Amino acid sequence: MSSPEDPCYRLLTDYANGFMVSQVVFAACELGVFDVLAEAPGPLAVAAVAAGVGASSHAMERLLDACVSLKLLQVEMRGGEAFYGNTEMSRIYLSRVSPTSQCNMLLYMAKTTYHCWGRLAQAVREGKNQYLQTFGVPADELFSAIYRSEGERVQFMQALRELWSVDGRSVLTAFDLSLFPLVCDLGGGAGALAEQCLCLYPGCHVTVFDLPEVVRTAKEHVSVPEEEHISFQEGDFFKDRLPEADLYILARILHDWADGRCSQLLERVYHSCKPGGGILVIESLLDEDRRGPLLTQLYSLNMLVQTEGQERTPSHYRALLSSAGFRDFQFKKTGLIYDAILARK
Structure with missing residues (x-):
């Protein structure tokens, strides 16, 4: 009989919740969390990060702690208060000031790729892409109109860079x-x-x-x-x-x-x-x-x-x-x- 301690059950749980991990990364990039921390002279408290990106402090605390568990951020305690900073991974790949930043690719995935994947089962049934159903782009215009706006085209070019x-x-x-x-x-x-x-x-x-x-x-x-x-x-x-x-x-x-x-x-x-x-x-x-x-x-x-x-x-x-x-x-x-x-x- 299976149980919550069963490694198969744990693996299934990890797979089922994987989209939540992606959204934590996407949201932190979109909000600019890693950029605020990169520009700061040292680790920042929750309120400072929230103020820096224009977000709710109590909600930001949950996002920052999730990023710590994902090894995207590090935390240190001072007098009972948590202060957050970037890890090596986020300094190299998630801060826009880094020459190897991957933020634009992640944001493209969040705003475009992620929505298409919501129709994966239908794509398998039909054997064809889901751009029309997801974004209203006709199949015969797929590669001339695949970017829904000039901004999205720019973002994809920057992502490839x-x-x-x-x-x-x-x-x-x-x-x-x-x-x-x-x-x-x-x-x-x-x-x-x-x-x-x-x-x-x-x-x-x-x-x-x-x-x-x-x-x-x-x-x-x-x-x-x-x-x-x-x-x-x-x-x-x-x-x-x-x-x-x-x-x-x-x-x-x-x-x-x-x-x-x-x-x-x-x-x-x-x-x-x-x-x-x-x-x-x-x-x-x-x-x-x-x-x-x-x-x-x-x-x-x-x-x-x-x-x-x-x-x-x-x-x-x-x-x-x-x-x-x-x-x-x-x-x-x-x-x-x-x-x-x-x-x-």
């Missing part, structure tokens, strides 16, 4: 890319990955190719790299002529699309690629038996509820790339969230 500040070096150094002087980052947004590429391979030139509205938003509202070796070009990579390049980077692009659309895009890249050139695919790779890693499995479900795509195994990507004409397939798992695949023309 944060993401590549942590994972960019590992995927760009998985293979020696110095052999490719002319690089095109397809769907490269505000140029965050292009900027890292130029830092690692200063002899290259990177063209960031993205939709006109994305390029416009990036230049008007996001800090784009001001480098003579980085340029921006507007276009739709399914319809318009692609810039000529020695290497095409597709970072978090193919997982958005079903196999048919991936093949269409990869064939266009192959025909545009210079002889001897290559393609660098950056995605989170499933194990060949598709039973891990867990985070990649969750990302694949996220592709179900938000897009038309999925996460894939190395052999699945090999098949897609080979059918488009690419050869010399290599892949490397980085040990971080995103992995790298290189193939040649």
Whole structure:
């Protein structure tokens, strides 16, 4: 007979309440708790934190104590009163002043991803994304209207800049890319990955190719790299002529699309690629038996509820790339969230 001490029951309880943990992190980021503590000369009492973010003191105390249990904050007692400060994790990843802050990605997940996941069961029943049901975006307009506002588009671009500040070096150094002087980052947004590429391979030139509205938003509202070796070009990579390049980077692009659309895009890249050139695919790779890693499995479900795509195994990507004409397939798992695949023309 099971009991509350049964480890299976405890594990089930942890799983069932996992969404509450996410919301604690999301709420603390949205309120600016970690920013107030980062700016303070030392630990702060509950009332000071609450005043700093414009919140209720008694409610803030509950949030701060939950953050302590989650190791997002630390607490010390002085004369019977609790004083709170950031932990190393929150200093590095949750304070907006940190160069590796992940706040924008967390806020995007809170305001967009989280709502789509509320319809996961329906997505599994129907086998399709839930954007229309969740946000009223028609399926045929999914990738032109996926951002419900200019502000959301800006936030997602900033989120990608944060993401590549942590994972960019590992995927760009998985293979020696110095052999490719002319690089095109397809769907490269505000140029965050292009900027890292130029830092690692200063002899290259990177063209960031993205939709006109994305390029416009990036230049008007996001800090784009001001480098003579980085340029921006507007276009739709399914319809318009692609810039000529020695290497095409597709970072978090193919997982958005079903196999048919991936093949269409990869064939266009192959025909545009210079002889001897290559393609660098950056995605989170499933194990060949598709039973891990867990985070990649969750990302694949996220592709179900938000897009038309999925996460894939190395052999699945090999098949897609080979059918488009690419050869010399290599892949490397980085040990971080995103992995790298290189193939040649």
